[in-house]
Amino acid sequence: MSLSQSEYNIKSTLEKREIAPSKTLWDNIQLELEKEQKPKKSYLWYKVASAAAVLCIVFLIYRGLTGTRAITEQFVIQSQPAEITPMKIETQTILNPIAVQIPEVKEPKTISTKQNRIKTKVEVAETVNQNDIAQNEMNTILETQPKEIISEAITAEEQNVLLTQEVNALLEIAMKNTTDTEQKKALLRLEASLLLAEAEDDILFEKPKGFEDKIWEAIVANFNDIKNNIIPN
Amino acid sequence: MKVLNLHSELDKLIKKAQKQDRVAQYRLYEMYSSKMLSVCRYYIKDLQHAEDVLQKGFCKAFLNLKAYEFKGSFEGWLRRLIVRQSIDFLRQKKSILIPTDSFDSFPIADNPMDEVKDxxxxxxxxxxxxxxxxxxxxxxxxxxxxxxxxxxxxxxxxxxxxxxxxxxxxxxxxxxxxxxxxxxx
CATH class of the missing domain: 1.10.10.10 (Winged helix-like DNA-binding domain superfamily/Winged helix DNA-binding domain)
Incomplete structure (x- = not known):
């Protein structure tokens, strides 16, 4: 079917026609466009946020599933410093079981030095898993400490002898009471380091008394004078 | 030359409108809104409803302007969109109730419209x-x-x-x- 002449006329007449829309129509279009575009942005934002939340949840679930494995690994890591710490203390304290004297140059010369040394020994003993007997012995040593300090402050030789005896006793107790091979090894290493310290002491012992030693002796002498004056009162 | 310039200007305007440039969109609206309202008016008797359809049609056109690939005239593309929008309006109104009677051939009716120009x-x-x-x-x-x-x-x-x-x-x-x-x- 084709168009008749009349239909062509209608078409051409109507094609020329223009109807002006109302003035507010553009404002309405603009408002609708802004409305349509805003939700899209927020929708995108929601998408991103939800994706991030899902990722977080997945990560947490993954961590939860592998959590037990992570804890065991942490235990392994924590056990390492426990093995190393006694060795550090060994080298710093340089305790000699046989040596007659320990060089005072390496340690601060205060009245509480002895007490500190013993405390460090207690820590060493604790780290090698000492049993209750050893703990009790250490407690008794600590309780009797003030008296020893007073008496040992008089002579350095006596002080060092006592120290070495205590250390030897502690080591023996630790050796007896420990069953763990690793701990035994640690104790053996401690003994070895003590032997080294002994050798060092032998060298240092031959040195002449320095200015610091003289000061220390003076302090001890003064302390004894004060003590003698106070105790009778 | 003038026709070419007009074409290139129109293309620039459309490209700007595609990027949601309101000024360009307004210029396109100014160019085609009167013609498109006339098209809407073919199908929709009520002018207010025709304007509503035109508004929706223009919004749809501006939001989907990237679909226009500069093949064929922009006016034709916009016109087809407006026609579809008008038909959708009639469908929503459920006013298009077309009977399913079918005829293979129909004679051309004699039209008394030859003289009609109004x-x-x-x-x-x-x-x-x-x-x-x-x-x-x-x-x-x-x-x-x-x-x-x-x-x-x-x-x-x-x-x-x-x-x-x-x-x-x-x-x-x-x-x-x-x-x-x-x-x-």
Whole structure:
């Protein structure tokens, strides 16, 4: 079917026609466009946020599933410093079981030095898993400490002898009471380091008394004078 | 040369409008809104409703302007969009009730419209057609759609489209004859 002449006329007449829309129509279009575009942005934002939340949840679930494995690994890591710490203390304290004297140059010369040394020994003993007997012995040593300090402050030789005896006793107790091979090894290493310290002491012992030693002796002498004056009162 | 310049200017304007440039969009609106409202008016009797359809049509056009690939005229692209929007409006109103009667061939109805040149009278006559007839008539006569395209667009058979056109033409003829009689002294 084709168009008749009349239909062509209608078409051409109507094609020329223009109807002006109302003035507010553009404002309405603009408002609708802004409305349509805003939700899209927020929708995108929601998408991103939800994706991030899902990722977080997945990560947490993954961590939860592998959590037990992570804890065991942490235990392994924590056990390492426990093995190393006694060795550090060994080298710093340089305790000699046989040596007659320990060089005072390496340690601060205060009245509480002895007490500190013993405390460090207690820590060493604790780290090698000492049993209750050893703990009790250490407690008794600590309780009797003030008296020893007073008496040992008089002579350095006596002080060092006592120290070495205590250390030897502690080591023996630790050796007896420990069953763990690793701990035994640690104790053996401690003994070895003590032997080294002994050798060092032998060298240092031959040195002449320095200015610091003289000061220390003076302090001890003064302390004894004060003590003698106070105790009778 | 002037035609080429106009084309390139229009393309620039469309490209800007594609980037949601409001000024460019407004310029396009100014250029085509009157023509497009006339198109809406073919299908929708009420001018207010026609404006609503035009508003939705322009919004849709600006939001989907990237779909225009600069193949064919922009006016044609916009016009097709507005026509579809008008048909959607009639569908929502459920006013397109096309009977499924099918005819393979229809004679061309004699039209008393040869002398008709007044758009108001023509539009009034078209407005008096039922929406189904009117839609097929406007698509075929005014928009140059083929029966196949009309059938696809309105989801009807090709035969139904033909029958609707025949009936529309016949009815329009009667309406115009009656109008002529009324105006005759």
């Amino acid at each position: 758009t108001t009278h023509i539009q009034e006559a078209i407005d008096n057609l039922p929406d189904g007839y009117k839609t097929v008539f406007c698509l075929y006569v005014l928009e140059d759609y083929k029966h196949k395209d009309i059938a696809q667009l309105l989801n009807i058979d090709v035969g139904t489209s033909k029958s609707q056109l025949y009936k529309a033409r016949k009815m329009l003829k009667d309406i115009l004859l009656n109008n002529q009689k009324k105006t005759m002294p």
